[in-house]
Amino acid sequence: MQENNSSGAATLVPYGPLSVSDRLAKKALRNFKERVIELLLLGAAFVSVLTTVGIIWVLVSESVNFFRNVSIWSFLTDTMWTPLFAEPRYGILPLLAGTLTTSAVALVVAIPLGTTIAIYLSEFARPSVREVVKPFLELLGGIPTIVYGYFALMVVIPMLQLLMPELSGFNMLGAGIVMGIAIIPYVSSLAEDAMRAVPMSMREGSYAMGATRLQTAFRVVFPAALSGILSAYILGISRAVGETMIVAVAAGMQPNFTVNPLEPAQTISAYIVQVALGDLPHGSIGYQSIFAAGLSLMLMTLALNLVGHVVRRRYREAY
Amino acid sequence: MKAEDIPLIRRIIRRNKRIELLFVVAGFVALLMGVLTFVALFAQMAWAGWERITPDFFTNFPSRRAAQAGILSAWVGSLLVMLVTAISAVPLGVAAGVYLEEYAPKNLLTDIIEINVTNLAGVPSIVYGLLALGVFVYTFGFGQSILSAGLTLGLLILPVVIVATRESIRSIPLHIREAAYGLGATRWQVTRDHIVPYSLPGIMTGVIIGMSRAIGETAPIITIGALTFIAFLPDAPVGPEFPWVNFEWLKSGFTVMPIQMFNWTSRPEEAFQQNAAAAGFILVLMTLAMNAVSIWIRYHVRKDIKW
Numbered sequence: 254m255q256e257n258n259s260s261g262a263a264t265l266v267p268y269g270p271l272s273v274s275d276r277l278a279k280k281a282l283r284n285f286k287e288r289v290i291e292l293l294l295l296g297a298a299f300v301s302v303l304t305t306v307g308i309i310w311v312l313v314s315e316s317v318n319f320f321r322n323v324s325i326w327s328f329l330t331d332t333m334w335t336p337l338f339a340e341p342r343y344g345i346l347p348l349l350a351g352t353l354t355t356s357a358v359a360l361v362v363a364i365p366l367g368t369t370i371a372i373y374l375s376e377f378a379r380p381s382v383r384e385v386v387k388p389f390l391e392l393l394g395g396i397p398t399i400v401y402g403y404f405a406l407m408v409v410i411p412m413l414q415l416l417m418p419e420l421s422g423f424n425m426l427g428a429g430i431v432m433g434i435a436i437i438p439y440v441s442s443l444a445e446d447a448m449r450a451v452p453m454s455m456r457e458g459s460y461a462m463g464a465t466r467l468q469t470a471f472r473v474v475f476p477a478a479l480s481g482i483l484s485a486y487i488l489g490i491s492r493a494v495g496e497t498m499i500v501a502v503a504a505g506m507q508p509n510f511t512v513n514p515l516e517p518a519q520t521i522s523a524y525i526v527q528v529a530l531g532d533l534p535h536g537s538i539g540y541q542s543i544f545a546a547g548l549s550l551m552l553m554t555l556a557l558n559l560v561g562h563v564v565r566r567r568y569r570e571a572y
Numbered sequence: 573m574k575a576e577d578i579p580l581i582r583r584i585i586r587r588n589k590r591i592e593l594l595f596v597v598a599g600f601v602a603l604l605m606g607v608l609t610f611v612a613l614f615a616q617m618a619w620a621g622w623e624r625i626t627p628d629f630f631t632n633f634p635s636r637r638a639a640q641a642g643i644l645s646a647w648v649g650s651l652l653v654m655l656v657t658a659i660s661a662v663p664l665g666v667a668a669g670v671y672l673e674e675y676a677p678k679n680l681l682t683d684i685i686e687i688n689v690t691n692l693a694g695v696p697s698i699v700y701g702l703l704a705l706g707v708f709v710y711t712f713g714f715g716q717s718i719l720s721a722g723l724t725l726g727l728l729i730l731p732v733v734i735v736a737t738r739e740s741i742r743s744i745p746l747h748i749r750e751a752a753y754g755l756g757a758t759r760w761q762v763t764r765d766h767i768v769p770y771s772l773p774g775i776m777t778g779v780i781i782g783m784s785r786a787i788g789e790t791a792p793i794i795t796i797g798a799l800t801f802i803a804f805l806p807d808a809p810v811g812p813e814f815p816w817v818n819f820e821w822l823k824s825g826f827t828v829m830p831i832q833m834f835n836w837t838s839r840p841e842e843a844f845q846q847n848a849a850a851a852g853f854i855l856v857l858m859t860l861a862m863n864a865v866s867i868w869i870r871y872h873v874r875k876d877i878k879w
Contacts, residue, residue, distance in 0.1 A: 283758060290760045291675055297667030298676070301688045301734070304727050308699060311706035366602045373599025386603060388867050393610050395781070395863050397788025399830040400852045403837050404613045407620070407845065434609050467592040488694065495696020497791035498830075502837055522698045522791065529701070529795045535710055543795075547702040551695070558694055 312551055315544030322538050328545065334508040334524070336539050343542060345549055347508040351425065351518035355500050356493035358429025358514050359436060363489050367440030368482070374441070375448040376470040387442070394438030402502030405431035410503060423505030423517040432499045440489040447481020448474050480568035487561040491554045497522035521550045614856060621850030629850060634802065634832065638843030643851055645802040646832035649718070650787055652806060652821060653828055656722020657786050661729050662779055666768070669737025674763055693731040700728045701795025709796050716797040718806060719822040724792050729782035736778020740771035777866045784862035788855060790830040802827040829855045
């Protein structure tokens with residue numbers, strides 16, 4: 254705003270030297286500028302929607318091309334995935350088995366350890382311990398997955414081979430264990446947040462009845478925080494299902510229709526990596542097959558997200 | 573309470589205490605396993621790769637002979653990809669976060685955007701790679717370039733930046749806004765002069781965390797078709813001659829640190845595994861340094877703000 258004070262302090266010129274019409278024009282310009290900025294910001298926020306639309310469009314359109322050549326029925330029921338053979342067969346079941354087996358191994362590691370860490374940090378640890386440990390766990394969650402893959406291949410699998418000498422150099426057990434360690438931080442930090450959100454008065458009530466800290470943790474705090482803890486588990490599962498590099502490095506690269514974690518196998522995500530590493534021409538059926546695989550993966554995580562949503566609704570405790 | 577019950581009660585108390593002690597030990601062991609894994613991972617790579625970490629390792633191109641191979645093209649590629657990622661994700665993410673906190677009316681569109689951001693954070697990173705392969709590489713014709721890779725990672729970390737921006741803005745007390753509006757500031761003036769500057773430390777933290785994720789991402793970059801053997805550097809972004817900047821590097825083929833490491837890890841020869849260890853050590857060091865900076869910002873810069 255232009256304030257003209259040259260005529261002296263005695264003359265009050267509240268609106269400056271501008272005429273009314275000038276001021277209105279200025280206001281209109283300002284309002285116009287505000288509108289434009291708001292629209293620009295809305296546009297930025299809308300990019301996330303466009304991303305989702307883009308993902309769905311790409312996956313569905315390429316999958317439609319794929320399913321022109323391969324029937325959905327054989328895709329879902331055939332037990333062979335041999336896209337590079339002379340007579341290729343595209344049955345998702347072996348890749349699905351690999352994905353579910355490695356995820357199951359990872360969850361067997363991540364859920365007990367993650368939950369124990371969360372209960373310990375939220376109910377037992379001194380604040381000074383928590384201050385040190387939490388950033389450490391964050392760091393553990395920030396390590397690139399390719400490094401975890403290297404660790405699985407070079408350290409964990411050789412250690413497992415000491416226990417089980419006939420174990421192959423690539424297997425789902427080693428990959429799954431390391432994947433579990435990699436997702437512990439996600440599970441523990443969300444579960445801990447949920448437990449810390451339980452009001453102190455509930456713990457105090459429990460202590461007043463003579464319960465120990467452990468009884469309070471398991472019978473009062475844990476049930477009260479159940480909805481948050483379950484969503485932590487579901488996030489862990491969806492991380493495990495979508496995890497790529499650990500299994501690509503350490504689980505072996507051949508599709509194998511088995512749920513035995515001691516065997517090597519390929520997951521859906523690892524198949525995508527394998528194809529992308531090769532040189533499949535754009536538009537070929539092999540190229541389209543990775544989008545069909547990606548669509549299956551996307552549908553699985555989407556289903557998990559929906560389950561998470563329902564679980565949060567169903568088990569939410571209001572205090 | 574009868575007198576003969578007392579020994580029984582004492583026994584129950586003793587048992588409960590023992591169980592509790594057991595759990596505390598279990599919790600501690602679980603924590604220790606996490607910490608020890610980290611230490612083991614770091615120590616193993618340092619041990620296995622130590623001999624390879626020499627100045628030459630940083631200035632050599634990859635090679636068929638493991639002892640002469642280096643990470644020059646990989647770290648330059650990572651740097652350039654990160655540059656594109658930051659330039660694309662930071663303005664978009666901050667703008668989106670500002671919109672959702674300061675501007676968005678309560679309506680269906682806002683709800684859709686919010687649900688979208690939450691869901692995108694849960695999409696596996698390899699799916700972003702497929703998106704980029706279909707859209708950036710083929711539909712837009714960017715090819716298998718630094719531009720495609722940077723934009724892909726930009727989209728990948730967008731939810732992180734948006735969430736960090738929103739949380740940071742939410743912690744600014746309402747009276748700051750009221751004071752500015754009371755003086756006749758417009759919404760954009762309030763945002764530009766108060767909201768964004770005050771939330772900057774929080775935004776920075778989120779951006780650095782997002783970038784440290786992006787630098788280690790392997791799967792989406794492999795999916796768009798990054799090459800694993802690159803023995804050249806892209807054109808320099810800045811040069812001595814007019815107009816001093818060029819954008820040819822955006823279209824260049826490239827490799828990045830995690831892909832170089834993946835390439836060496838998947839070779840059977842032990843000498844290459846040594847290179848993989850060295851590359852992994854440097855990669856972890858890079859992410860650790862970025863995380864350390866963000867933790868430092870969170871604890872020191874934020875403390876200086878008093879409302």
